[in-house]
Amino acid sequence: MQRVGVFICWCGTNISSTVNIDEVVAAVKNMPGVVYSKDYQYMCSEVGQNLVKDAIKEHNLTRVVVAACSPRMHESTFRKAAKAAGLNPYLLEIANIREHCSWVHKDKKAATQKAISLTKAAVAKAILNQPLIPGEVGVEQRALVIGGGIAGIQTALDIADAGYEVDLVEKTPSIGGKMAQLDKTFPTLDCSACILTPKMVDASMHDKINIYSYSEVEEVNGFVGNFEVVIKQKARSIDMEKCTGCGICLAKCPAKTALSEFEEGLSKRAAIYTPFPQAVPNVPVIDRETCTKFRTGKCGVCAKVCPTGAIDYEQKDERLNQKYGAIIVTTGYDLINLDSFGEYQYADHPDVITGLEFERLVNAAGPTAGKLVRPSDKKKPKKVVFIQCVGSRDKSERGKSYCSKICCMYTAKHAMLLRDKYPDCEAYVFYIDVRTAGKGFEEFQRRAVENYGVNYIKGMVGKIFPTGDKLKVNGVDALSGEVLEIDADMVVLASATQAKPGASDVGRMLSISTDRDNFFTEAHPKLRPVETHCAGIYLAGACQGPKDIPETVAQASAAAAKAIGILSKSKLVNNPCVSQVDESVCSGCLACTKMCPYEAITEKMVEQKVHGKIRRRRVAEVNAALCQGCGGCTVTCRPGAIDLKGFSNKQILAEVDAICQ
Amino acid sequence: MVSREKITPDMAKKEVVRICEISDENIVDCMQCGKCTAGCPAVHGMDILPHQVIRLLQLGQIDQLLQSEAIWSCAACFTCASRCPRAVDISKIMEALRLTLVRVKGNNRLDIEKVPKLLDKNIPQQAIVSGFRKYVK
Amino acid sequence: MNYSYYPGCTLKTKAQNLEKFALHSAQALGVNLVEQEEWQCCGAVYPLSTDEIATKLASVRSLAAARDKGESLVTLCAACHQLMKRVNHDMQTKEDMREKVNNYLQLDDNYQGESKVIHYLELLRDEIGFETLAQKVKVPLKGRKVAAYYGCLLLRPKEIMNFDDPERPTVLEDFLESLGASAIHYPYKTECCGGYLSVDKEEVVEQMVDNIIRSALEQGAEEIVTACPLCKYNLENSRLCSKGEISISYFTELLAEALDVKEA
Structure with missing residues (x-):
């Protein structure tokens, strides 16, 4: 008793x-x-x-x-x-x-x-209840960081500095992410490249960091401490060992038709390209879609001019298997597509641009060498209208219901940069609310109004009517009730941020959840902000929700600290509340293997004596290291052969009995 | 002239609820961005602007709205509704406000006796039928 | 191919050209538009209130009649189209209204929104195809600078009308190009003409149509086509139009011209 x-x-x-x-x-x-x-x-x-x-x-x-x-x-x-x-x-x-x-x-x-x-x-x-004793598993002391933007770079650096190996996987040809595209950063207006590129170089020089650029994570198995991952290295068509990054191929390539992704489509790039001058690694890739050699078989100019013979048209995708103790997801964000916002004429008029395009237009290394001109006629603008909340706080079918968080600040930055370059150019900002929570943020935005003479108008723009060489902007000042018509030369749209289109696939691959907007879900909104519900997988940056650079970097270091917490242990304790199969009752139907979300149940053959004869029989077997104790298998099992330790069928029934008494 | 209204959102609660019911729209969704007003092609005929119509409804100031020309200047073109970031269909609210008036006996917007005089030889039947549907009950 | 065809009252009186040229052209294109029997006026404006059902019954009768014949219902007037499409949507999605309407109408088969409603332009675009149409053109409208005016009723609300992008539609331009004309693009092509306000607020309408025509003229348009009798009336009543600076016609007139069936 x-x-x-x-x-x-x-x-x-x-x-x-x-x-x-x-x-x-x-x-x-x-x-x-x-x-x-x-x-x-x-x-x-x-x-x-x-x-x-x-x-x-x-x-x-x-x-x-x-x-x-x-x-x-x-x-x-x-x-x-x-x-x-x-x-x-x-x-x-x-x-x-x-x-x-x-x-x-x-x-x-x-x-x-x-x-x-x-x-x-x-x-x-x-x-x-029965006494349970947790088991132990070893830890692979190596981390995987998925996504090479500022979040991924910071996470990788912090983990590597703690002495652990880090593999940083980046989908595009270079690390750097969105931050590399920015001109200045708020609220201090320091040059984005000046503060980012040293970190990119640090990452590439660090002996504990391996950068896999132009690569994607293809498969993830295993569990905390022991993830098994397949990384696909896409064929770059360049031998990375031989390439010196001299850039002759880029200059000589005759197929300069593709729009530059890095320049937001504002200029063209060659079929063989490095996205931007400070790219890491500084090794080009061949875009096989636009390359004449790949399309027609004729050309081969790059191979002819390459002084080191680094061009390799035969290169194939390669797959790499690696084990990791922890995974950090830093896959970033995108801007929404503006096709359904036809009233702003974004798709129909070259002088209506996004905020990110504005960054490139004012950047010294950008398509206009930093000269801010209208894309249509290369003339200096005299009036520029900025429109905030294009698709943000928009719960209709075409927008995003959340606040994109960064737009109020970058619009203030843009307006100030504009007024700084051209003091005679007027700047108008249409806003619904100005949100500047953050250290030094409110002061920054007020500077735009008070010192830079930027005209802030509470209200939205109904439609832009291109008229002659002007953009007639029909808006409203909701406070005074004046309807306004502004003859603008350029319009800059603060388009909403959104989760990467592939986020839900990444989520499925990693068994981590996404919210209704496809941002990854943290384990607790306040107390576990960088953890996921899957042990050993952490989040940082805008893949978890809209975020500015200071917050992203803080979260990246936090995620690194969490990962280091795992990597620094030689053994991890298992949860002992796992399923176990009573082989004598198991019918071998294997329904449990299909329902198990963690692929923790496999089949096994056992020998059994039936009427004096030895018979081989199929039964289910639980891998205690993979089992997360969800209990799904116990209710799937028709003969009732599976019990979850600590939550056995008998225990559950006893509870029900007690309640029903 | 300065007038100060005491804010008692409850003062016309019943009427506001009825207008929300007739229109099947949710006025608290509106955050006063003014996009409706900014894009309204008939805004020059509006003494109360579309976004102000919603604000006054939120404040329960029904009387002002029922006396306005704005509700009669709305052509039900649905431009506001199709662009509203909060998915509020103001054209339906405008209709509910008009109905609140014309559904009361003797309150027709259009004097039927005078209709023949309004017509020219080209006016399509569609205009007359619409007029009757919108202005008369 | 047979279609049920709903003309609406304006097409039998003030907008006879819209219908006449549409029917001639349909014949030339091998499409059989069969006018519905005993159709009733749709009411010209879709009742926006949730508590009005009687004013939607005429549309349901036509929708159900088309269903019974197993044919798509083709409309021509933009106002009728909006009504048919929205009432049909109501019958598909609003259980409460569906029940009341069916209780009242006592049809042999309850109507649940089964019919497909298509506008004549959709017929040309989706069922015939503008490429095929272009091949059938006998008198290409070469050198004609035509601005397409869409108005509101075909485009909005987008989720229900499903006609084209409400902010940047192309169906009328594609149609004009297939006839060999040059389609003029101008930003006011989807702005409202004022519609029924011409009955009560002419001064408001005046500025609305003025904006539209000025914008079309600025882009070099010489004529405007539309699918709505009320749009045509309002545009023609404008100052600029009265001065003869531009002419307004139905899109079907240009179609008949290009197919060389205008005088048929």
Whole structure:
């Protein structure tokens, strides 16, 4: 017979104001097996924990039930207390009478009844609890960072500086991401390349960092500490060992028809190209779609001019298998497509541009060498209209319901850069609200208004009518109720940010979840902001939600610290609450293998004696290291051969029985 | 002239709820960006601008709206509705406001007796039928 | 191929040209438009309130009649098209209205929005195809600088009308190009002409049509085509049009001209 102790927490008034504690104490006292019960104001306090520890010793308790808050909060606290008192921690059970009871009910009588039922269920289960001992697995001391923007670079540097190997996988030919495209950065207006390129160089020179550019993660298996990953290195058509980055091929390539991705389509690039001068690695790729050699078989100019013979038209995609202890996802963001916002004429008029295009237009290394001119006629603009919230805070079918967060600040930056370059050029900003939460941000935006004479107008633009060589912008000042018509020379749209189109595929590959906007979901919005629900996989940067550079970098370092926490351990403790198969009952149907989301169940052949003959039979087998204890297999199993340790079918039924009594 | 309205959003709660019901639109979704006004092709005929119509509804100031020319200047072209970032169809709210008036007996916008005089020889039937549907009950 | 055809009242009176040229052209294109029997006026404006059902019944009758014949319902007037399409959408999506309408109409088969409603332009674009149309052109409209005026009713609301991009439609331009004409692009092609406001607020309409015509003229248009009788009326009443600076016609007139069936 087990000796059960029950401890009931008031949680101040959180529980006690809705649940009559005395009645709960009285009710459980008479349950078979219960030899001790005690209530206390804050069971999680040191005093409370000591009550548990002391009672275990004094009353020789063999099972403990704590009726308190959610096990997500303090299960580990009480398990530690039980362990300290010499009890296997898995012999302790939590009854959640706060989140599942007092917080969600008003009627004290009914809530008290429910608290009693929940506590009785926990007692019934605890009696059937078995001592469990967690296993250990080794840790691969190497991290994988997916995405080579500022988030990925920072994460990789931090992990590498802590002494661990890092593989940084980047889809495009160079690391650098969106930040490499920016001209200046708010709120200090320092040059983006000046602060980013040193980090890019650091990453490429670091002996612990391996950059796989022009590569993609293709497959991820395994679990925390032991991820098995396949990386596809796309055929670059260049021998990276031989290439010196001299750039002769880029200059001589006759196929200069493709729009430069880095220049946001504002200029053309050759079929063989490095995205930008400071690219890392400084090795070009051949875009096989536009390359004459690949399209027609004729040309081959680059191979002829290459002084080191680095051009390799025969190169094939290669696949690399690697093991990692932790994975950090830093895949970044995109801007939305503006095709459905026809009223802004973005697709139909060259002088209507996005904010990112503006960055390239004012950048000294950009398509106009930093001369800010209208794309249509290369003339200097006299009036520029900026429109914020193009697709942001837009819950219609064509927009995104969230605030893109960075636009208020970069629009203020753009308007100031414009007024700085051309003091005689007028700048108008249409906004719904100006949001400048952040250190030095409000002051920055006010400078645009107060020192730079930027005209801020609360209101939106209805439509842009290209008229003659002007863009007639029909807007409204919603505060004064004036409808406005501005003859602009250029319009800059702050288009909404969005998750990368492939984010949900990456999510599926990694078994991490995405929200309704396809941003990756953190494990807890406040307390676990860089972790995912999948142990060992972390998030940083705009792939988790719209974010500016300071926040991205902070999150990147946080994710690195979390990853280092895993990598620095030689062994990881397993969750012992995993499934196990009773082979004598298993029918070998393998329905469980199909339902298991973690691919933790495989088939195995066993030999069995039936009527004196040895027969080989197929059964299911659980890999305890992969099993996450979700319990899906236990309900899928038709013969009932699978049990989840700590949550066996018997235990669950005992709980149900206790509640129904 | 300075006038100060005491804000009592409840003062016309019933009427506001009815207008929301007739139009099947949610006025609290509006965040006063003014996109409707900025794009309204009939805005020169609006004494109260489209975004202000919603604001006044949010404040329960129904009387001002019912006395306005704005609700009669709306041509139901759906430009506002098709661009609204909050997916509020103002054309439906305008219709509900018009109906609030013309559904009361003797409140027709158009004097039927005078209709023949308004017509020229080219006016399509479509215009007359629309006029009757919009201005008369 | 047979289609049920809903003309609407204006096409039988003030907008006879819109219909006449459409029917001649359809014949030349091998399309059989069969006018529905005993059709009723659709009501000209779609009732925007949720609590009006009686004013939508005429449309349901036509929709159900087309369903019974197993034919798509073709419309020509933009106003009728908007009504048919939106009422059909209501019947597909609003259970409450569907129930009330069917209870009232007592049709042999309850109507649930089964019919497909297509505008004559959609017929040309999607069923015949502008490439085929171009091949059938006998008198190409070479050198004609035509601005297409869309108005509102065919385009908005986009989710229901599903006609074209409401901000940058191309169907009329593609149509004009297939006839050999030069389509003039101008930003006011989707701006409202004022519609029924001409009954009550002429002064508001005046500026609206003025904006449209000026924009078309600026881009070099010599004539404007439209699919809506009320648009045509409002545009023709404008100052610029009265002065003879530009002419307005139905798109079907140009179609008949190009197919050489105008005088048929």
